Structure formats: C-alpha cells, structure tokens
Amino acid sequence: MTVVRQRYVPILLAVVMFFVCAAVAGTALGPQQTQQIQKPQTQNPPAGTQTQKPQTPPAGQRQAGTQPRQNPRATAPMDQDRARALYVSNDPDDQAYGYRNFQADIDNRVKTEARYPDLCKGVIDFQKVTYRSSVGDLDIPAYVFAPIEKRGPKGHAAMVWVHGGVHGNWGITMFPFVKEAVQRGYVIITPNYRGSTGYGEAWHKAIDYGGYEVEDVISAVDYLKTLPYVDPDRIGIMGWSHGGYITLLSVFREKHPFKAGAAIVPVTNLVFRLSYKGPGYQWDFSTQKRVQGLPFEKRDIYIERSPLYHVDKLQVPLLVHVATNDEDVNYVEDQQIVDALRSRKPDLAETKTYIDPAPWGGSVGHSFSRRVEQDTLERNESPAQRDSWNRTWTFFEWNLRPYEDRSKPIPPPSTGPRRTGGQ
Numbered sequence: 001m002t003v004v005r006q007r008y009v010p011i012l013l014a015v016v017m018f019f020v021c022a023a024v025a026g027t028a029l030g031p032q033q034t035q036q037i038q039k040p041q042t043q044n045p046p047a048g049t050q051t052q053k054p055q056t057p058p059a060g061q062r063q064a065g066t067q068p069r070q071n072p073r074a075t076a077p078m079d080q081d082r083a084r085a086l087y088v089s090n091d092p093d094d095q096a097y098g099y100r101n102f103q104a105d106i107d108n109r110v111k112t113e114a115r116y117p118d119l120c121k122g123v124i125d126f127q128k129v130t131y132r133s134s135v136g137d138l139d140i141p142a143y144v145f146a147p148i149e150k151r152g153p154k155g156h157a158a159m160v161w162v163h164g165g166v167h168g169n170w171g172i173t174m175f176p177f178v179k180e181a182v183q184r185g186y187v188i189i190t191p192n193y194r195g196s197t198g199y200g201e202a203w204h205k206a207i208d209y210g211g212y213e214v215e216d217v218i219s220a221v222d223y224l225k226t227l228p229y230v231d232p233d234r235i236g237i238m239g240w241s242h243g244g245y246i247t248l249l250s251v252f253r254e255k256h257p258f259k260a261g262a263a264i265v266p267v268t269n270l271v272f273r274l275s276y277k278g279p280g281y282q283w284d285f286s287t288q289k290r291v292q293g294l295p296f297e298k299r300d301i302y303i304e305r306s307p308l309y310h311v312d313k314l315q316v317p318l319l320v321h322v323a324t325n326d327e328d329v330n331y332v333e334d335q336q337i338v339d340a341l342r343s344r345k346p347d348l349a350e351t352k353t354y355i356d357p358a359p360w361g362g363s364v365g366h367s368f369s370r371r372v373e374q375d376t377l378e379r380n381e382s383p384a385q386r387d388s389w390n391r392t393w394t395f396f397e398w399n400l401r402p403y404e405d406r407s408k409p410i411p412p413p414s415t416g417p418r419r420t421g422g423q
Contacts, residue, residue, distance in 0.1 A: 088282045088294060095205045095287040102201045109198030112172050116143070119175060119377070124148065124182050129189075131223040133216045138194055138206070140216045142223070143170060145178050145188040150229045152407025157234035157400040158187040158227075160220045160258075164241030166284045167204060169196045173372040176379050177389070184393065185402035187230050189220045193246075209242075210270065210305030211290050214249050221257045229407075234400045238262040238392075240370065241329060244320075248307035248337070251316055260399035262319040262392055265329050265366055268337040269308040271295045276333065311340045318349045319395045321388050323365030325356045350395060357384030 089097070096102075113128065120126040125146040130139045150156070159181065163170045170190040181188050192199065193216035195207025207213070217237075224230045237258045239247040244266025251261040267273060274282045274295055286294050295302040303309050320341060322334035331353075341349035357368035360380070369388040371380040379385070397403065404410070 086279050088279050088286050090286045090292045090294075090297075092205065092287055092289040092292065095207065095284070095289075096201055097283075097287075099201075099204070102204065105198045106200060109169060115172060120145070122148070124179065125150075129223065131219060133194075133212070134219045134222070135212045135215045137212075138216070140191050140193060140219065141199065142189050142191040142220060144223075145182050145190075146227075146229075147182055147185065147187070151405045153228050154231035154233075155229050155405045155407035156185060156187050156231060157236070157396075157402040157404075158189070158224050158230045159236045159238055159396070159400075160217060160224075161188055161190045162217055162237065162239030162243030162246045163190065163192070163196070164239070164243045165197070166209065166242060166281075167195055167197050167207065168242065169198050173370065173374060173377065175377050176372055177370075180393075184397075186396075186400075187224065187227065189224060191217050191220045193217055205289075207284070207288055208290050209285060209288060210245070210249060211288075214246055217246050218250055218256065231406055232257070234259055234402075234406075236260045236262070236396055236400050238264070238396075239266070240264045241366065242267055245307060248318075249305070249310070251318055252307055252310035252313045254313055254315075258316060260317040260319075260396060262321075262395060264321045264369060264388070264392075265323060265326055265334065266307070266320065266337070267329055267333075268306065269333055270302045270306045271299075272336070273329075273333055274302075276330065308336055308340060311337070311344055314341075314345050314348055316348065317395070317399050318345070319392060320349065320351045321354065321369065321391070322351075323354045323357050323368045323384075325359065325365035326363065326368075328363040328366040350391075352388070352391060354384045354388070358382035 116126050125144075125148050127144045127146075128141070129144050130141050132138075133140050147156070161170075161174070161178070163174075169192050174190075178188055178190075193213045194203060195209070195213060197204065221232075221235055224235060225232050235257055237247050237250055238261065239245070241264075244263035245268065247261045247263040248266055248268065250256055251258055270285070274285060282294055285291055291298060291301055293301075318341070320338060322329075322331060322338060324331045326334065335353075338351045338353060341351055354365070354368060357365050358371070359365055360367040360371045360382075368382070369385045371382060371385050372378065373380055
C-alpha cells in the first residue's frame with residue numbers, strides 16, 4: 001500500500017495544481033470573461049445594398065478635428081537683423097531696387113561708343129546694328145567688327161563674342177583682342193543682350209539669366225548670315241564669365257549653329273553658386289520675371305539653367321580656361337565643369353586650369369586673360385594671359401580656319417618642290 005500511495009502522489013499533485021491555476025485565472029479575468037468568448041457573427045447585407053467604406057481624406061488634407069502639424073521652430077525667437085540680412089525678394093518690381101543711375105549708364109555707353117570710330121579708323125569696319133531676337137519680343141543692339149577689305153562670298157569665318165556681368169555690357173577694354181581677331185580674318189559680333197547695362201531701366205529689368213538671353217545671343221548668327229562675306233559653316237562663339245555661361249548653354253544644346261565654342265572662367269552651376277554667394281547675389285536672380293524664387297523653390301528652372309547638368313549634350317569642340325584664384329567664379333565652382341568635361345567629353349573638350357595667375361582687378365584671377373589698361377587700351381601682358389590667348393587662337397584656327405578664303409577655289413596641294421634652273 002505504501003508503494004501504491006507513493007506512485008499516485010505526483011498525479012494527485014498535478015490535479016490539485018490544475019484547479020488552483022484555473023481558480024487564479026478566473027479571478028484575474030473577472031466573472032464575465034471566464035465564460036466562453038463567442039466569435040462575432042458577420043452578417044451579409046441584404047442583396048442590392050452597398051457597403052460603406054471608411055472615408056480617406058485626399059492627400060494634403062487633414063481629417064476634421066485634427067490639428068495641422070506644427071513646426072516647433074516657428075516659435076523660436078527671431079534675430080531681426082539676421083532675418084533682414086537673409087531676406088531675398090522674389091518680386092520682379094524689386095529687380096532694380098537700389099540700383100544706380102540708369103541715365104548715367106546710358107551716358108557712359110554713348111561716350112564709350114564714340115571712341116570706336118577713331119579706334120577702328122583704317123583697320124576695322126565698325127558698325128552699330130540691331131537684330132530681332134528669335135524670342136520675338138526685342139531688338140538686340142550689337143557691335144560688328146569686320147575687316148575693311150572683305151573677301152568674296154563665304155570668305156570669312158565669324159564669331160559671336162559674349163560679355164559678362166550679371167548686368168554688364170560689351171566693354172571697350174576688349175578692343176585689343178577684337179582688333180587681333182579681325183586681323184586674323186574673323187568677323188566679330190558682340191550682342192548687348194537683354195539685361196545689359198546702358199540701355200535704361202526696362203532693359204535692365206528684362207534680364208533672363210540662362211533663359212531668353214541665350215536666344216538673344218544665338219540670334220546674332222541670323223544677322224551674320226545676312227552678311228555675304230560670312231561663311232555660315234564657320235561660326236564660333238566665345239564668352240567670359242556670364243558670357244562663358246551663355247556660351248556653354250549654347251553649345252550644350254542638341255541643335256545650334258556653332259562650329260566650336262570657348263568659355264573662359266564661366267559660370268557653370270547656379271544651384272551651387274547662389275548658395276555659395278549668398279543673399280546679396282541671390283537677389284538678382286530671384287527677382288527675375290521668369291524665375292521669381294530661389295533654387296529650393298524653383299529647382300527645375302535652376303537645373304535647366306545650369307550648364308553643369310547638360311555636359312552630355314556637347315557635340316562640338318569646346319575650350320574652357322579657369323583660374324584657381326578666381327574670386328568671382330570661384331574655382332570650387334569651375335572645377336565641377338572641368339572635371340565633368342574631362343571625364344565625360346574628353347574627345348571634344350580642351351580644358352586648362354591656370355594656377356594662381358597674375359591678378360587683375362578686384363576679382364583677382366577672374367580677369368587673368370583680360371588685362372588691358374583702361375585709358376590706353378594697351379594689353380598688360382602676363383604669362384597666363386599670353387598662354388591663354390595663344391591656346392584660344394590655335395583652337396579656333398583649327399576649327400574655323402579663318403585664314404581660308406573660301407570665296408576662291410582651293411588650289412591643289414603641290415606634289416613636290418619647285419625646280420629652278422636648267423634641271
């Protein structure tokens with residue numbers, strides 16, 4: 001019996017523990033929850049009726065009674081001086097806010113133009129012209145410099161030279177380089193596209209940086225084609241700073257009329273540039289009529305107007321020169337286009353980086369290849385300036401061949417040395 005009782009003890013203990021656990025669980029759940037939980041029955045709606053689905057508010061709308069998400073920083077104390085310093089208008093009426101005397105700009109332009117007849121006398125055929133922009137809204141003023149003795153039909157290569165400055169114009173200090181170009185056989189046209197200075201407030205406020213101004217410049221080719229002595233198959237484009245930027249946007253198109261282009265210290269990336277330069281510089285862009293905002297507000301516009309993002313479209317030879325000590329188009333910006341061209345267009349792009357060339361003016365290296373005395377219009381040579389222009393002339397001579405007079409038959413090449421004497 002002792003053995004039997006010992007055998008059933010574990011079983012009895014297990015039964016006791018089961019009932020104890022059940023009692024404890026029933027106490028915790030309460031008397032109603034100890035009953036068997038019935039699964040709710042789903043009733044099908046009568047035939048012909050529609051079920052109502054929960055309504056989801058449209059994207060961007062909140063449900064009634066909910067509060068909009070608040071930016072916790074919106075209530076932070078504001079430094080009014082800092083806020084004023086960072087403020088950038090997007091109102092086109094503010095494009096010329098605080099600008100200098102427009103009449104003075106007009107007077108300076110007229111005074112400068114009056115110097116050209118004497119400078120060009122006997123060496124250059126100088127003309128002031130206008131032509132219609134392909135946009136169809138404006139007549140673009142320009143200067144044309146051509147050889148006095150002109151060749152026959154299609155005898156001359158030509159170039160469109162594009163001035164710089166967010167607001168600027170064709171400066172007379174470029175005359176020594178124009179003179180050399182004409183001596184080499186080129187016809188040069190220099191547009192003062194919309195936004196240029198010296199043509200009044202309305203022209204100033206018409207600026208369209210990277211937009212219609214590019215059409216203004218390319219339309220100069222239409223004028224060149226009206227000159228019988230210009231070969232339409234030998235037209236190039238060259239610009240400096242903002243003009244280099246227009247040059248890049250022109251040749252980074254799938255279709256354009258240029259055989260080759262050169263961009264010297266060009267603006268290349270507006271998305272980066274406006275952030276780097278700050279509010280004072282941003283104002284000139286955000287207040288343009290066809291922009292009206294900053295890059296974070298108008299991303300598509302600024303990317304479309306930044307040459308860096310269109311490098312892959314290049315189909316013609318391109319020359320780019322930049323300077324490491326440029327304090328206008330800083331090298332940190334220009335390095336981007338140099339790297340992109342070297343890596344993605346090595347067969348078409350020729351680039352040269354000048355290491356801290358001799359400075360000229362307040363922007364240090366920005367004008368390293370435009371060193372000209374204002375009064376005498378004599379070149380103030382430096383090694384970098386001489387090298388840059390030598391490379392530039394060689395580049396265009398290879399691609400445009402200004403020395404060829406194509407109004408005449410090209411003589412066949414000689415097959416051997418000429419003999420003199422009896423043998």
